[in-house]
Amino acid sequence: MWNKLTYISRNVFRHTPKLQLLQASHNNIKVIESGSFKNLKILKWIFVTHNKLNDISYVFTEMLALIQLDLSNNIMTGFINSGYFYQSNAFQQISFSNNYLNGIRGKAFSSLSNLQFVDLTYNNISTLQPENLNFSPLAIPQPSVYVVGNTFNCDCHLIWLRQCLNSWTDSCQGLQMDEFEFLQCYTGYRIKLLALIKNVQLENMLCRFDDPCNGDDILCDCCPSLSCNCTVPCPHNCTCHMSLDRHNTVVNCANQHFVAFVQPIPKSTQTFYLDGNTLNYINSSIFEDLNHLKHYISIAGNIKDRI
Template sequence: MTVKSRGSTSLLVSFAAVCLVVFPGGRACPRRCACYVPTEVHCTFRYLTSIPHSLPHNVERINLGYNSLVRLTETDFSGLNKLELLMLHSNGIHTIPPKTFSDLQALQVLKMSYNKVRKLQKDTFYGLRSLTRLHMDHNNIEFINPEVFYGLTSLRLVQLEGNQLTKLHPDTFVSLCYLRIFKTSFIKYLYLSDNFLSSIPQEMVTYMPDLESLYLHGNPWTCDCHLKWLSDWIREKPGT
């Protein structure tokens, strides 16, 4: 083999090595996605209709925004116990089976803004014990199971604005419950603006002692005696 041909072969091998990004777990970057660093997978604007099957087990950040996803399955994120950031915004997702995210013990941020989810069931977020920020704004959510946030003791921010909520259960944002007597939530920032709420339960905010910001604008409030407590609460909480 001549020096020139050896050089060409070496260049091709190097180019192939760059193009085929291999993760620590041994899997290559999923087809139709980009992996600029070994722990990140970027799949935006790829017209995907399902979650890629070959997601590396050591991935820490996944961006699947702006695709054509309509549903998730129970095994889409199996084994991804190092994942910290999952972005599924701007799709058409309307179905989240129970325990879909159960393997994501390290997940801190889940962004599902601008989808078509209608219900948050009891086990929708099961297993997300490290979750701190949940973005479910601008969906079609009309029902939230009052136990949906049980166990999510790291949760600090919940975005639910731009949905179709008409009422909330007093326990809706409870994340820690002991014998159904002691109930509390560690949420600090709660966004409920631009829904269809006419009132909210007084107990709901009493279960959130750490609440710093509560966004309620853009709702058709019924400002009668049943809501007087909210005015009193606002005066009592000038720092909120």
């Protein structure tokens, strides 16, 4: 502690098999080699806070006695995954606070049957899924998870979290209700920066898409079907948002300097903005099959010629 260590090598603890507590905070540690703690069979507590760790893959695996791991105030990025804790089932407390982590992969904590506490505060986590908080049924009571201070994108994927305020379900297990007073949105459709999640309207929690049937974020599960209303991508130079149930789709093509508009519109569109353009021509076929359109079509710009 309070030294200038930069590296922990694989063999450094080979002559200290009875070590139970490692305090290596406030150094400049950038790398801990995998297997560095392999022979420490009774090591219970590790504190490596205020260092420069970026990656801990295969570092804290097969540690049968480890109950507390504190990695707060490092520079870790990427996603927490189950490989971080492989065969280290004694974990009770884990802290990743004040890092740059982007999220959790799958059921990263589900094998930790003794887990009590997970601190994920003040990272760059933009979204969470219920499976990310899927804990072992042997962990009784269920672990407490803290996520305040993250950069949440309040889109359709975070609706379940917002709904925890109204209806407490199994998906909400582990969340701390008192934190909802402080959880904030950093991005989202028609959502102001740093708006409190508890104040966000569910109808504004939409996901932006280019093609809901392709890409990294596929919003539709009906794409192989000929009757699917998701097969039309977002028009070029427009922005499109959709709810997970596809009952609310907004297409915004306003103020894009369109002179003519001939592009097809997603069939699930309910609201379509086309104002602020200088239109000479709109192809009437773009309105075909828009059976869900029910709010309005705004074409308040200067339509010089014809529709």
